[in-house]
Amino acid sequence: MSHKLRAAVAAASVALLGWLAVAQAVSFEVKSGNSTCIKAELSANFSITYNITNGTKTVIVPLPDSAVVGNGSACGDSGVSPQLLASFGNGHSLGLIFSKNDLQYQVVSLSLTSNLNDSSTFPQSSIKEVVTSVTNTSGISARLNTTYRCLSFTSFPLGGSNVTVTVTFSNVRMEAFMPSANLSTNESVCSADVPATTIAPTQSPTTAPTPSPTIPERGSYNVTDVNGTACLLANMGLQLNITYFSKSQSKVVQGIVNLQPNRTTSTGSCESTTATLVLTDNLTKLGFTFTLNDTTKKYYLSAVNMSAAWPDMTAPFAADNSSLNYLQGTLGRSYMCTTEQILPVAGNFSLNTFKLQVQPFGITGNKFGTAEECQMDKDNMLIPIIVGAALAGLVLIVLIAYLIGRKRSHAGYQTI
Numbered sequence: 001m002s003h004k005l006r007a008a009v010a011a012a013s014v015a016l017l018g019w020l021a022v023a024q025a026v027s028f029e030v031k032s033g034n035s036t037c038i039k040a041e042l043s044a045n046f047s048i049t050y051n052i053t054n055g056t057k058t059v060i061v062p063l064p065d066s067a068v069v070g071n072g073s074a075c076g077d078s079g080v081s082p083q084l085l086a087s088f089g090n091g092h093s094l095g096l097i098f099s100k101n102d103l104q105y106q107v108v109s110l111s112l113t114s115n116l117n118d119s120s121t122f123p124q125s126s127i128k129e130v131v132t133s134v135t136n137t138s139g140i141s142a143r144l145n146t147t148y149r150c151l152s153f154t155s156f157p158l159g160g161s162n163v164t165v166t167v168t169f170s171n172v173r174m175e176a177f178m179p180s181a182n183l184s185t186n187e188s189v190c191s192a193d194v195p196a197t198t199i200a201p202t203q204s205p206t207t208a209p210t211p212s213p214t215i216p217e218r219g220s221y222n223v224t225d226v227n228g229t230a231c232l233l234a235n236m237g238l239q240l241n242i243t244y245f246s247k248s249q250s251k252v253v254q255g256i257v258n259l260q261p262n263r264t265t266s267t268g269s270c271e272s273t274t275a276t277l278v279l280t281d282n283l284t285k286l287g288f289t290f291t292l293n294d295t296t297k298k299y300y301l302s303a304v305n306m307s308a309a310w311p312d313m314t315a316p317f318a319a320d321n322s323s324l325n326y327l328q329g330t331l332g333r334s335y336m337c338t339t340e341q342i343l344p345v346a347g348n349f350s351l352n353t354f355k356l357q358v359q360p361f362g363i364t365g366n367k368f369g370t371a372e373e374c375q376m377d378k379d380n381m382l383i384p385i386i387v388g389a390a391l392a393g394l395v396l397i398v399l400i401a402y403l404i405g406r407k408r409s410h411a412g413y414q415t416i
Helices: 003-023 374-411
Strands: 026-032 033-050 055-062 084-086 092-100 104-115 130-135 142-143 146-149 155-158 165-174 187-189 217-225 231-244 251-258 265-270 274-280 284-293 298-308 317-321 326-330 334-337 341-346 349-359 369-374
Touching: 026 084, 033 084, 033 092, 033 104, 033 298, 092 165, 104 165, 130 155, 130 165, 142 146, 142 187, 217 265, 217 274, 231 265, 231 274, 231 284, 231 298, 231 317, 298 341, 298 349, 317 341, 326 334, 326 349
Parallel strands: 146 187, 334 369
Antiparallel strands: 026 033, 033 055, 033 165, 084 092, 092 104, 104 130, 104 142, 146 165, 155 165, 217 231, 231 251, 231 349, 265 274, 274 284, 284 298, 298 317, 298 326, 334 349, 341 349
């Protein structure tokens, strides 16, 4: 065997061993006294892009098996939300904060804290500080007293300053608000793990045998800053179009559900160039992220995520897309579209909007700015004008033809 071939085999072996190391799940257990409240087995990779002197650099950091439960972990006593904080390396940590309602628990905050002063992990970093990246819309949820299972690779982009982070999980088995010290044998399986073999190859998604929903009621939602001033306004009717595996029908169905404003609460946050709106009822959570381009002073809907735990679902549903470019408007003005819009988000989820007006930046006096109409509304206004002009033209042509004919008729009876 040649020297180059040996080197290639050695490199491949190292890569394979590295991959197997990443795939190895790390175990964590958060306890209060002798009671276990959170237990997790998971693998994770962190793709982190950071600034160096002449640009940016990206590193892939695996969650090592030496990671431990950090001091910030808690079971939620004294009004503190349950949290798993996995500490590793030189000042790095992965954080998951949980909440629950009557039916399910969910990860309401997923974060990564990176110590950019760690030169072995972030060589040539031009910033020497600790930074935290976070998302409040991970879509990770499970029914109470069940284990959340997601063996597939699932990625979550995190927002923050100075770094760009994507967390990729795999081999996840996790439970919060545990009634005992052991993971439940009942599982809530993520949508990525639902086997394709449960659907016949020739079978296409079918509509559930329910009446077609009416146009959704228009709701008014807002987000306020620390001073109580509105920083995001939204009036809209929303309709969810979801493809999922039905427990009662044992097949893939298409569920179309209107979001009910009187049962929906709104939360969110506003930063200089990002704004989020999160709409929640007991069974559904829908999140919007708007981004502002500082150079062009234009904003747009950049991300949508949605999670649901409907009774007919075999497992909680989750879908997200953080590379969208919908609802484009100008800073200080609102975006308006009264016409129905269909916004594709993922292969199994689209969002329909009705009578929409939204403004995520530059609000003055808690009121919408001047509205910029969508192209569909402009086209709908233009059609009656064109039809009216065409009818007026036709009437004019008939009138002229009548006058010419009348004049010729009179000319035939002139006296010689």
